[in-house]
Amino acid sequence: MxxxxxxxxxxxxxxxxxxxxxxxxxxxxxxxxxxxxxxxxxxxxxxxxxxxxxNRIARSLKAKRTLTIGVVSDDPEGLFTIPMLRGVEDAVSPHGFSVFMSTSHGDMARERALLEVFLDKQVDGLILMSGYRVRARGAPALPLNDVPVVYLYQYTSDVAVPCVIPDDKGGAQLGVRHLIEAGRRRIGMISGTRDYEATIQRLDGYREALHAAGIAFNPLLVCEGDWHEASAYALAHELMAMPEPPDALFCGTDSMAVGALDALHERKLRVPEDVAVLGFDNRIFAPYQRPPLTTVALPFYEMGQRAGQLLLAAIRGDAPTPAIHREPCYLVERQSSRVSA
CATH class of the missing domain: 1.10.260.40 (lambda repressor-like DNA-binding domains)
Structure with a gap:
């Protein structure tokens, strides 16, 4: 029996x-x-x-909600997807919501199919997330009717929705101000490619921080890399071969900062005594460089939290103002920019 x-x-x-x-x-x-x-x-x-x-089903019926949120990412293997998703979950799970993610691989036909599935499942809200870069994009691949949506790490002007992105310009200003406060006056910049919006924003922040400190912008001190170590290694050698070389290097990513550090070590220059180095992103390997790398951290977790909070408000009928919400970056100071007194 x-x-x-x-x-x-x-x-x-x-x-x-x-x-x-x-x-x-x-x-x-x-x-x-x-x-x-x-x-x-x-x-x-x-x-x-x-x-x-x-009984989750009974609770959902009573609340007239499924207590579920769908996330469509264009790149699930992106370096930044997981911390953003964790931020979303931490914002909504205390309120009884579960998060389900799928990926479109950047294919609008696949995005449309995924949105159809999520709408069939009657999710209470949707987040459309870029997993690897800030970019402008169009409306969702499918009309969502009354289902609220938030854009994360991307933005749009085609539909009136909240969009959450990092404040790349403010992050660059923060980092360059730190170098200036450390006594650096001839600050070189190794940027990423100009087809990325983050590059333009960070270059603007670099120029504005110099201007605010009364330091003239010198275009000869700005070099365009390709986001990778090898290009920054070569460009750092070029900058340090100038008759008046930089006393600090602001690199557009931590990966490029690693290449710059290799070049400086090869030239027998001390970091930070001779040249300070600043990265951007706060990647997992940054604390393990020689010396540990000072960097501007992208607020991925906080961006995810903000997106989750905005979506919760919309689900509850308190629709947030359609706007671009820029989450502030923050400085993680380590030895590559710090000179002991």
Whole structure:
């Protein structure tokens, strides 16, 4: 004979153990405000002791929501996809929402097919995310009707939706100001390719930081690389061979900063005593360079959080203003720019 299944734990069981009403248990499980902290703790402890699993379908029907969010990324292997997705999840999961992601590989026909699937599943909201670069793009590949959408790490002027991107210009200003405050006056820049919007924004920030400090912009100190170590290695050699070489190098990515460091070591120049080096991105390898690399961090996790918060507000009917939200970058200071007193 098949063993009889034990009776499922109910919300009444949780209420009895916690010494509260079923309505209070429901409020706690639905993250409602105005529940005393001690009461909330008792309810959650009872939920854990009884291994209570709320009926998600029933909750969804009552709320007239599926408590799900769909994310369509154009590049799931991008370096920045995971921290952005983690930020989204941390913003929405405390409110009972689950996040499901798929990838279009940058193919609009595939994006359309994925959006059809998500709409068939009746997701409560959508995030369209670029996984590797800030870029302008058009409207979603499929009309979304009343389903709210947020753009993440990309933006559009074709539809009125919130868009979340990093403040690359502000990040460059922050980094160059740091070098100037460290006493550097002849700051070279090894940028990425000009077809990337981030390159233009960072170059603008570099120029504005110099101008604010009363330092004249010198185009001879700016070189265009291709985002990779080898190009920055060669360009750093060129810059340091100038009659008046730079006393600092601002590199458009941490990868390029690694190439610049190799060139400086090869020329027997001390970092940071002779030349300070600054990267951009805060990649995982930055702390392990010789010396550890100072860098401007892109706020991917915070961008994901902001996108999740904006989408939650839209789902609840408090539609955020359609605009480009620029999340500030922050400086991670390490030894490559720091000279001991």
């Amino acid at each position: 098949m063993p009889l299944r034990s009776k499922a734990t109910t919300i009444q069981d949780v209420a009895t153990l916690a010494g509260v009403s079923p309505a209070t248990v429901s409020k706690v499980l639905n993250h409602a405000p105005h529940v005393r902290g001690s009461t909330r703790e008792r309810v959650l402890e009872a939920v854990q002791k009884l291994n209570f699993r709320p």
